[in-house]
C-alpha cells in the first residue's frame with residue numbers, strides 16, 4: 001500500500017478496526033494505481049488489546065467482501081451452537097425472556113460471531129503491509145485545504161497527503177480539529193469487561209450456558225459468552241450517576257478495574273452469574289460515551305471520518321465493529337465508482353467520492369443514534385422497579401435493520417438517488 005510514492009497519498013489516523021479495514025478496502029475495491037496509504041497509530045506497539053467484540057451478519061459478510069477470509073473461521077470467532085445471536089434472561093430467575101434472531105442469514109459463517117478484539121484486529125492486520133503503519137504517532141491536530149491534508153503528531157512530526165481519513169475512535173482528534181465544539185456525553189453506563197481462558201469456567205459453573213447470554217436487571221446487566229480461540233468473556237454493565245466531567249476525571253478508557261467491585265455488584269443475582277463473577281480474574285473499565293449524529297461526514301475538502309470517529313454511538317447493540325467494517329467497504333466502493341467513471345482522482349473526484357460515502361452511511365448510523373439517545377432518556381428516568389424492567393424487556397427494539405444491513409445495497413441505492421429501504 002505504501003510501496004509506491006507516485007499515486008494519491010491517503011493518510012489514515014488510527015490503525016484500529018476501522019483504520020485497517022479502510023486501508024484494505026481502498027486497496028482492494030478500487031483500481032486506483034499506486035495508491036499510497038499510510039496509517040498513523042498512537043500505540044507504540046500493536047498488542048492484543050481490548051476485550052470481546054461481536055460482529056453481526058452485516059460485519060461478517062463485509063469481512064468476506066473485503067477478502068478477510070482468515071477471520072471467518074470457527075477457530076478465530078465463536079458462533080453459538082443454537083445459531084441464536086444472544087438470549088436475554090432475567091437477572092434473578094434466570095428465565096429466558098426473549099431471543100435475538102437472524103432473519104435472512106443463509107450462510108452459517110455469517111451468523112453473529114464473537115472474537116477477542118485483539119484476534120479480529122490481528123486478522124485484519126495480516127492484510128495490511130507493516131511498512132504502511134507508523135506506530136507511536138499520536139495525532140494532535142489535522143488540517144486541510146484545497147491543495148492537500150496534514151496530520152500533526154505529539155512528537156512534533158507531521159504527515160501530508162491528498163486524502164485524510166479520521167479512524168481515531170470515539171474521541172477523534174481529526175473530528176475535533178474540524179468541529180471543535182463537538183462534545184461527547186457520558187451515558188450513565190460503565191462496562192467492566194474481561195476475557196480469559198474458557199477453561200476457568202467450563203465445568204465449574206452450574207448451568208453454564210452454551211449460548212451467549214445477556215442477563216437484564218433493573219439497572220445493571222451482565223453478559224457472558226465463549227469467544228474464538230478458547231477464550232471466554234464476561235461483561236458487567238453498571239449504572240453510574242456521575243456527570244461526564246466527574247467520570248472523565250476518574251475513569252480512563254481501558255483502565256484496570258476492581259474485580260471485587262464486580263463480584264459485590266452481582267452478589268444477589270442468580271447462581272450462574274454469581275459463579276461467573278467469582279471466576280472472572282480481572283476487569284477493564286470502559287465508560288460509555290455518546291454524541292450527536294454529524295450531518296455530514298465530509299468535514300473539509302478531502303477529509304472524512306470512519307468508524308467510532310464518525311458515529312459516536314458508544315457500545316450500543318455491540319454494533320461498533322460491524323459498522324466500522326461497513327463504513328470501510330462503502331468508502332472503497334465510493335472511490336471505486338468515481339475512479340471508474342473518471343480515471344482520475346482530482347479534488348472534485350475526491351469530494352464526489354467522500355460525499356457519496358457520507359450519503360450512503362450517515363442516515364443509517366443517524367437512525368442508530370436516535371435510538372441510543374432515546375434509550376438514555378428512558379434509562380435515566382426509570383425507577384428500579386421490577387415492572388419497569390419487564391416493560392423494557394418487552395419493548396426491546398428490533399435491530400435486524402442494523403445487524404443485517406447490506407452496505408453494498410445501500411450504496412447502490414445512494415447511486416440511484418434512492419433511500420435504502422432499511423434506512424427509511
Ligand SMILES: Cc1cc2nc3c(=O)[nH]c(=O)nc-3n(C[C@H](O)[C@H](O)[C@H](O)COP(=O)(O)OP(=O)(O)OC[C@H]3O[C@@H](n4cnc5c(N)ncnc54)[C@H](O)[C@@H]3O)c2cc1C
Nearest residue numbers: 014016017018042050051052138139168169307308320321
Ligand atoms: C483499546 C481498545 C479496546 C476496545 N475494546 C473493545 C471491546 O472490548 N469491545 C468492544 O465492543 N469494543 C471495543 N473497542 C471499540 C471497538 O474497537 C470499536 O467500537 C469498533 O471496532 C470501531 O473501531 P474504530 O477503529 O472506529 O475505533 P477503535 O477501535 O477505538 O480504534 C481507534 C484506533 O485509533 C487509535 N487512536 C485513537 N486516538 C488516536 C490519535 N489521537 N492518534 C493516533 N491514533 C489514535 C487507537 O489507538 C485505535 O487503534 C475498543 C477500542 C479500543 C481502542
